[in-house]
Amino acid sequence: MRTKLTAAAALLAAAALTLPTVPAQGAAAATVTVDFTTPVTELAASDYGLDITGYGNQHYITNDTTHRENVRRQGFGILRMELTYDASGQLVCGGSYCDTAITGDAWVTAIRDLGAEPMLILPADGRRTAAEDLADAKNIYNHFKAAGTPVRKFIYGNEHDNSGNPKKMTADEYSARYNQVHDALHALDPAVQVGGPALSSYEPQLGTPYMDTFLTVSGSRVDFIDYHDYGAGYTRYTPEQLLTTVIEGYSSDIADLKARVARLTGRDIPIQIGEWNMDYEDPDGTLMLSHLATVWGSAALGTMLESGVSTLLYGDKNGNATKNTGLGITSTEGEGGIPVSAPTPIYHGLGMFTGEGLFRRFGATVVPTTSSSNLLHAFASTGGKNIVLVNADTTATTTSLNLTGYTSGSAQIWQTTADASTPHQTGTLPISNGTANPTLPARSVTTLVLADQGLKGEYYASRDLTGPVALTRLDSTVNFDWGPGTPSSAVPVDNFSVRWTGQVDVPAAATYSFITTTDDGVRLWVDGQLIVNAWTDHSKRDDTGSIALTAGKHAIKLEYYENGYDAIAQLSWSSPNLARQVIPAARLIPAV
Numbered sequence: 001m002r003t004k005l006t007a008a009a010a011l012l013a014a015a016a017l018t019l020p021t022v023p024a025q026g027a028a029a030a031t032v033t034v035d036f037t038t039p040v041t042e043l044a045a046s047d048y049g050l051d052i053t054g055y056g057n058q059h060y061i062t063n064d065t066t067h068r069e070n071v072r073r074q075g076f077g078i079l080r081m082e083l084t085y086d087a088s089g090q091l092v093c094g095g096s097y098c099d100t101a102i103t104g105d106a107w108v109t110a111i112r113d114l115g116a117e118p119m120l121i122l123p124a125d126g127r128r129t130a131a132e133d134l135a136d137a138k139n140i141y142n143h144f145k146a147a148g149t150p151v152r153k154f155i156y157g158n159e160h161d162n163s164g165n166p167k168k169m170t171a172d173e174y175s176a177r178y179n180q181v182h183d184a185l186h187a188l189d190p191a192v193q194v195g196g197p198a199l200s201s202y203e204p205q206l207g208t209p210y211m212d213t214f215l216t217v218s219g220s221r222v223d224f225i226d227y228h229d230y231g232a233g234y235t236r237y238t239p240e241q242l243l244t245t246v247i248e249g250y251s252s253d254i255a256d257l258k259a260r261v262a263r264l265t266g267r268d269i270p271i272q273i274g275e276w277n278m279d280y281e282d283p284d285g286t287l288m289l290s291h292l293a294t295v296w297g298s299a300a301l302g303t304m305l306e307s308g309v310s311t312l313l314y315g316d317k318n319g320n321a322t323k324n325t326g327l328g329i330t331s332t333e334g335e336g337g338i339p340v341s342a343p344t345p346i347y348h349g350l351g352m353f354t355g356e357g358l359f360r361r362f363g364a365t366v367v368p369t370t371s372s373s374n375l376l377h378a379f380a381s382t383g384g385k386n387i388v389l390v391n392a393d394t395t396a397t398t399t400s401l402n403l404t405g406y407t408s409g410s411a412q413i414w415q416t417t418a419d420a421s422t423p424h425q426t427g428t429l430p431i432s433n434g435t436a437n438p439t440l441p442a443r444s445v446t447t448l449v450l451a452d453q454g455l456k457g458e459y460y461a462s463r464d465l466t467g468p469v470a471l472t473r474l475d476s477t478v479n480f481d482w483g484p485g486t487p488s489s490a491v492p493v494d495n496f497s498v499r500w501t502g503q504v505d506v507p508a509a510a511t512y513s514f515i516t517t518t519d520d521g522v523r524l525w526v527d528g529q530l531i532v533n534a535w536t537d538h539s540k541r542d543d544t545g546s547i548a549l550t551a552g553k554h555a556i557k558l559e560y561y562e563n564g565y566d567a568i569a570q571l572s573w574s575s576p577n578l579a580r581q582v583i584p585a586a587r588l589i590p591a592v
Contacts, residue, residue: 029398030373034380036405040366041308045077049312052081054098056317061110067341073357079111082121124157126169130177137181152192156181159200161210171213182221193223202227204256219265228275243392247299254307275314288326289336291418297349298445299390302379348416352445359449362386385450391440403434407586411448417441453585455500463561465497476585478571497561501591503553510575511548517570525557537563
C-alpha cells in the first residue's frame, strides 16, 4: 500500500481535504509519438493477473455465472488465491474472514476453467514455527500433484512487513523461512516458482530495509519479487495527483527496485506487483466507484506493463455497499448502485487493454511512446498494433499523433467516458503519412486498434496448396529464409506450400517491378494479372514481373511451394523512384 511520497505531497494532499479541487487547465493540443519499430518489453498472458479474494458474499467464480464470465472476458493469465488448512485439515480460502465453505480444490478448478494458471499464497505465520509453515507448503504442493493437477506458482506469505498483520515476521525470520520453503518445493519439482517477500508496499523514499534484507538473504534463490502498491494508500490525493504524481511513482518505484535487485543480487529477477488498485479503501465512495477509477486504472496498468512487470489487480470481489467501497472488478453487494456481479469502473480501465472481448487486446510487444503533456498518458504495442491514450485532463484534448512504422491505414476508435463507461466504438480514424489527429474527450481512455498490416498467409502441408489449411497467420512481410527448417511445427520441413493474399498500397503512380526471391516455386498476381510464373523446382533465384499501377490499393496474391532442402520466400519491389526493397508492412493490407 502506498503511503506518503514526499512531505510536499503530504501537504498537498492535506490541503485537498479542505480546499476545492482546481480543474486542470485544458490542453488545447498535445503531441504523441509512437515508434512501432523499436521494442521496449515483451508481454505474456501472465502479465495480466487478478487476485481471487473469497469475499464475494456468495457470488464467486465457483458459482456465479455472471461474475465468472466477466472475469473470463478480461483474459487473465494468472489468478492468485490464498489457501490454508482449516481445523479439520481441509484446504480452504486463507484470507481473513473469507468464505471457507468452498474447498481449495473448487477454487483452483474454477481458476483453471477460466483459462488461467493458479498462483497460490502459501501459509506463513510468525506466531507458529518455521517447521509448520514448511509442512503446509509441501502438503499443498503434494495435494494438487496427487490429483494429477500440480500447481507450480506460489507466493510465500502475505504482507509480513505490515505491523497490523498478526502473522507478521521480521525480515530476517521471513527470509530464512522463505529459503526453506523455496528449497523444499524445488526439490519436489524443479519447475516450481516461489515468489516473495509480498510486501505491503515498496517506497524507496522512506527506506527499504525489509526488501534489502530479503534480497541479501534470499536473492540467490527467489524466482520472482512480489510487492503490493495501492495508488493512494494512506494519503488522500486529488484526482489530478492520482493521475499524475501517483502514476509517475509507479514507474520510478519499479525502476528503483530493478536497480536494487541488480545491485544486491547480481541477477535480473522478474518483478510482480501482486496487489494493486487505486486505493485499499474509499470511505467517501467518491473515487473507486467513479469514472476516475477507469481512467486511473488504464494509466496505472499501462505504466506497469511498460515498465516490464507482471500485475495482479486486487481483486475480483471486495466491495461494501454500506461503506460504498468498490475494491473489486465486479460489484459485491450493489455498491454504488452497480448491480451485483456487474463491472465496476476499474474493470473498464483494464478492458481498454484487454479488449473485454469487444476488440483486439493490447499486443505482445510494448513499444516506446512520448507525450508532450503529463495529463496525457500513451501506451502502444505491436503484435497487434494498439495505442491506448489516457486523457487525464478535465477538458477534451486534440492530439497530434506521429507514428514510426505505420504509414497509412486506419484505426478503430474505442472509448470509455464518464457518460458511457462501457468501451464502445465511436468511429474510424484515418492515418496518412504516419499521422492522425484524434480528439480525446475529457477524462477518458481511447484505444486505437490499428488495422493489421501485412498479408494473410495460409500454409498447407502439401506442395500444391491442397488439403486443409495447416496454419493461418498474419505475416507482416514476405521475407523468409527458413533454411532447412519449417515456418511452423504445423507445417512439414519439406513439401509444403503457402498462399499470401491481400492488397499492396502503392505510394505513387508508376511502373513497378515486383521481384520474388525463392527456393522453390513461385507465382505472383497483381490486380488479377499473373506477372511472375516460376512454378518449378529451383535453387534460390530472383524472378521479376512489371506492371503499371496507379497510386492506391491493388490486389496481390503470392503462391509458393517448397520441395526439398532450403526454403526461401521473399517479395520485393522497385520503381523509377523507389530503390529495391522488401515490400514493407506499412504498404500491405491483409485479406479478411
